[in-house]
Amino acid sequence: MKIxxxxxxxxxxxxxxxxxxxxxxxxxxxxxxxxxxxxxxDNVASPDDNYSDTDSGGQTPDKDEGEGTVPDEDxxxxxxxxxxxxxxxxxxxxxxxDPERDYSTDPYENMSAEEFYRDYEPAECYLDAYYRSLHYxxxxxxxxxxxxxxxxxxxxxxxxxxxxxTAALYTEDGKGYHIVxxxxxxxxxxxxxxxxxxxxxxxxxxxAFGDIPxxxxxxxxxxxxxxxWGVYLRVNHTKFxxxxxxxxxxxxxxxxxxxxxxxxYYELDIGTTxxxxxxxxxxKVYNDGRExxxxxxxxxxxxxxxxxxxxxxxxxxxxxFYTNNHYNDFSEYLNYEGGWGEIFGxxxxxxxxxxxxxxxxxxxxxxxxxxxxADASVLFVAFIEIGKYSCI
Numbered sequence: 001m002k003i004x005x006x007x008x009x010x011x012x013x014x015x016x017x018x019x020x021x022x023x024x025x026x027x028x029x030x031x032x033x034x035x036x037x038x039x040x041x042d043n044v045a046s047p048d049d050n051y052s053d054t055d056s057g058g059q060t061p062d063k064d065e066g067e068g069t070v071p072d073e074d075x076x077x078x079x080x081x082x083x084x085x086x087x088x089x090x091x092x093x094x095x096x097x098d099p100e101r102d103y104s105t106d107p108y109e110n111m112s113a114e115e116f117y118r119d120y121e122p123a124e125c126y127l128d129a130y131y132r133s134l135h136y137x138x139x140x141x142x143x144x145x146x147x148x149x150x151x152x153x154x155x156x157x158x159x160x161x162x163x164x165x166t167a168a169l170y171t172e173d174g175k176g177y178h179i180v181x182x183x184x185x186x187x188x189x190x191x192x193x194x195x196x197x198x199x200x201x202x203x204x205x206x207x208a209f210g211d212i213p214x215x216x217x218x219x220x221x222x223x224x225x226x227x228x229w230g231v232y233l234r235v236n237h238t239k240f241x242x243x244x245x246x247x248x249x250x251x252x253x254x255x256x257x258x259x260x261x262x263x264x265y266y267e268l269d270i271g272t273t274x275x276x277x278x279x280x281x282x283x284k285v286y287n288d289g290r291e292x293x294x295x296x297x298x299x300x301x302x303x304x305x306x307x308x309x310x311x312x313x314x315x316x317x318x319x320x321f322y323t324n325n326h327y328n329d330f331s332e333y334l335n336y337e338g339g340w341g342e343i344f345g346x347x348x349x350x351x352x353x354x355x356x357x358x359x360x361x362x363x364x365x366x367x368x369x370x371x372x373x374a375d376a377s378v379l380f381v382a383f384i385e386i387g388k389y390s391c392i
Contacts (some may be wrong), residue, residue: 061077103127108135111277113230117142126175129194133214137226139194140213142200147272147297147324148176149199149331152182152338158368162342165335165372168315170208177208184372188337197232199270199299199322203333206301207320210311212237212268224289231289240265249346249359250327254319257306263317264304270297270322277325278353295327299361316369328353332367341367 108116108131116137123129123139132139156163169178169186179188179200190196190205195215205213211219215229218237225232241267242258244250255261271286278296288297301320302312312318318334322340328344342365347353347361 001131020390033174045389054110078251083250084145094100103131106131108132108137112137113137121192123191124193126173126193129191132314133193133195133342136215136230137195138215138232139191139195140196141198142232143198145198145271145274147277147295149322149324150338152336153215153332154182156182156336156370156372158370161366161368162334162339163372164332164341164367164369165339166315166334166369167371167373168208171375174327177204179337180372182339182372184336184374195229195232197234197271200337202268202270203299203320203322203337206268206299207318207333207335210301210313210338212320216268222292224292231287233287233292233295234271235292236267236269236298238267239265244361247327247355248356249351251330251345251359251361251364253300253321253330255302255317261321262306263302263312265319266303267300268299269294270299271295272297272324275324278328281326297324298322298327300327300330323355328361330364332365332369337371340364 001392045170064102066379101127115138116135120142122136122141123132127159129139165180165184167180167184169180170176172179173191175192177191179185188201188204190201190208192209193214194205195200196205196213197215202213216234216237218235220236220238222233222235222282224230224233240256240258241247242250242253242256242261244252244259246336250337252259253265255263257264269286272295273285274283275281281296282293284293284295286293299322302318304311315335321330322333322343323330325347327345328351329343329347331343332341333339334341337352344362344365346359346361350360351361351363358366361382
């Protein structure tokens, strides 16, 4: 760590030579290894206790029936993308601009969706993501999502356990989160208030910001043809009970409030191209532009402390899990690209899917924890790739 701090000091000296850059620039790409989001004045809202029944007709309802919208950070109802983006960027976020786009103004103001998606590239900085969401344009990958997660070829292990990355690499203003690979190198960045659909980016987003991307609706009844997000609309953001007395085929997740723990989990849909994991769900495309077939794929993550209602911000107490068979089996997101832990749960244990009579959920598989980015090379990667992750 002493070496890391010395390198941080050195990099700060280098930044003096980039004096003309402000806001969405080199300093915006400077990474922080603290366990919390940088203090930028944005706080995740407290949970709303006034829930309404939002299960969609024609589908097998989720067990958290009757739990509806969650307030946005500004206190409004639902993180549904109704306003399209995060709050107005601070005045100091406007620095030197990309040679092809001027981020001091809205580059998408007169752009059609057809033109925008013709040669699509993901957002390159927070301001880019912000302006995209104003027009309901995506910020992340728009590739079709398979029901099975893509797993890194060489997942690090320690003492026979998969390793979860403990580093939290935010941009200096806390509005971007760097995703690393299994070697600790930065390979992607997600931005607060951006639109995301792939499992990897949505998992990183909820891990980093404790909320859903802009293209998500908390309501399970939202319709693509009524939403400006169209085929990129994703739905559902409700409490996950974790009540294994009522649902005995589910494994017990770490410290989950439904089994006496102190962490309140939430769930959200992952839109896949179909599923063969649960015969109760049709193997259709999640969103065809007219209707949503919700499928059996979900992310389940820790959002609040159960007793206090305060947001979970300590990286060590954040948990993100993926299930592709409607809570029967889970694997843990290990905070790096392709980092997924060992699968555990009912089908893994030989039980019958979603059965309350023939079930055998295996327990949560514990992981080791280590900082993947302890190697100082990650700092140089952040600056070498400065043009990729910043608007300069």
